[in-house]
Amino acid sequence: MLRIAVPNKGSLSEPAVTLLTEAGYRTRRSGRELVVLDEASEVELFFLRPRDIAVYVGQGTVHAGITGRDLLLDSGVDAVEHLPLGFARSTFRFAAPAGTMSTLADVEGKRVATSYDVLVSQYLESHGVQAQTVHLDGAVESSVYLGVADLIADVVETGTTLRAAGLETFADPILTSEAVLITTRQLQDEPGLATLVRRLQGVLRARTYVLVDYDVPADRLDLAAQITPGIESPTVSPLQNPDWVAVRAMVPRREANRVMDELYEVGARAVLVSSLLACRL
Numbered sequence: 595m596l597r598i599a600v601p602n603k604g605s606l607s608e609p610a611v612t613l614l615t616e617a618g619y620r621t622r623r624s625g626r627e628l629v630v631l632d633e634a635s636e637v638e639l640f641f642l643r644p645r646d647i648a649v650y651v652g653q654g655t656v657h658a659g660i661t662g663r664d665l666l667l668d669s670g671v672d673a674v675e676h677l678p679l680g681f682a683r684s685t686f687r688f689a690a691p692a693g694t695m696s697t698l699a700d701v702e703g704k705r706v707a708t709s710y711d712v713l714v715s716q717y718l719e720s721h722g723v724q725a726q727t728v729h730l731d732g733a734v735e736s737s738v739y740l741g742v743a744d745l746i747a748d749v750v751e752t753g754t755t756l757r758a759a760g761l762e763t764f765a766d767p768i769l770t771s772e773a774v775l776i777t778t779r780q781l782q783d784e785p786g787l788a789t790l791v792r793r794l795q796g797v798l799r800a801r802t803y804v805l806v807d808y809d810v811p812a813d814r815l816d817l818a819a820q821i822t823p824g825i826e827s828p829t830v831s832p833l834q835n836p837d838w839v840a841v842r843a844m845v846p847r848r849e850a851n852r853v854m855d856e857l858y859e860v861g862a863r864a865v866l867v868s869s870l871l872a873c874r875l
């Protein structure tokens with residue numbers, strides 16, 4: 595049984611559960627289930643606090659876990675990133691009252707409020723800046739107005755929370771984060787892990803591609819195939835009318851509309867785009 599730690603709350607939880615469900619795992623039916631055994635897939639899912647997941651993985655009590663890159667680094671645990679998962683994307687940045695700070699040197703001697711003390715302390719130390727960190731559990735943006743800190747270091751996605759607090763980012767981003775699958779160095783070769791990774795990759799790749807089907811005059815096939823080269827090569831099938839062929843190919847999702855326009859231009863018709871649920875490439 596492969597033991598996998600899954601975030602039980604917060605921004606990571608819902609997309610992580612969706613990903614595992616699409617990858618064919620049985621997930622929890624209610625928010626109160628702490629452990630789910632999926633015998634068919636030979637995995638056990640443990641629903642844990644996102645911040646604790648690196649600790650469990652680092653101790654080897656679970657084989658793998660889903661957490662944020664920022665949380666992994668802040669944990670200081672010797673676990674490794676195995677696969678980026680493409681959701682809960684954010685940057686981790688310094689921010690201060692608008693117009694008060696512009697470079698990292700301005701942080702010298704100041705009080706920095708954060709929920710990620712280890713990450714921030716290590717970053718400041720490696721850049722030769724001395725400052726005091728003030729640990730807060732959340733709503734860090736309010737700390738400056740309330741007088742417990744001079745600036746903050748926190749997760750930024752849209753920047754809406756910062757703007758509402760009258761804060762502005764400055765200096766380079768400390769980190770770019772997203773959800774990641776983590777394991778330990780010792781468990782990289784665990785047999786079930788390869789299956790988990792293949793299943794997750796199958797869903798992640800299926801999300802980034804679409805399937806394009808179209809009919810094209812046989813004498814235009816070469817032109818059309820250049821537009822949709824597919825992964826290996828496009829599938830070409832005969833049609834009842836010998837002057838035409840049917841073509842099927844995978845296309846990156848973000849290019850789907852450009853590809854449809856170009857296919858139409860070269861004479862393709864009945865151009866259909868459909869989503870994929872999962873794949874093995």
Ligand SMILES: Nc1ncnc2c1ncn2[C@@H]1O[C@H](COP(=O)(O)OP(=O)(O)OP(=O)(O)O)[C@@H](O)[C@H]1O
Pocket residue numbers: 603604605606644645661662663664665682683684732749750751752771772773
């Ligand atoms: N607004 C956001 N957009 C994208 N990712 C986010 C956002 N807020 C937090 N994260 C990411 O979620 C992870 C933090 O997990 P955590 O459980 O603290 O989530 P949270 O959404 O802040 O939950 P909580 O409600 O408990 O504060 C980190 O990897 C962080 O980068």
Ligand SMILES: O=P(O)(O)OC[C@H]1O[C@H](OP(=O)(O)OP(=O)(O)O)[C@H](O)[C@@H]1O
Pocket residue numbers: 731732733734735748749750751752753754755756
């Ligand atoms: O840039 P934005 O789109 O505004 O998102 C960033 C905010 O989202 C998270 O807060 P969360 O809602 O988790 O509250 P918390 O501060 O209590 O953790 C994070 O800590 C930021 O405050």
Ligand SMILES: [Mg+2]
Pocket residue numbers: 732
């Ligand atoms: Mg939060």
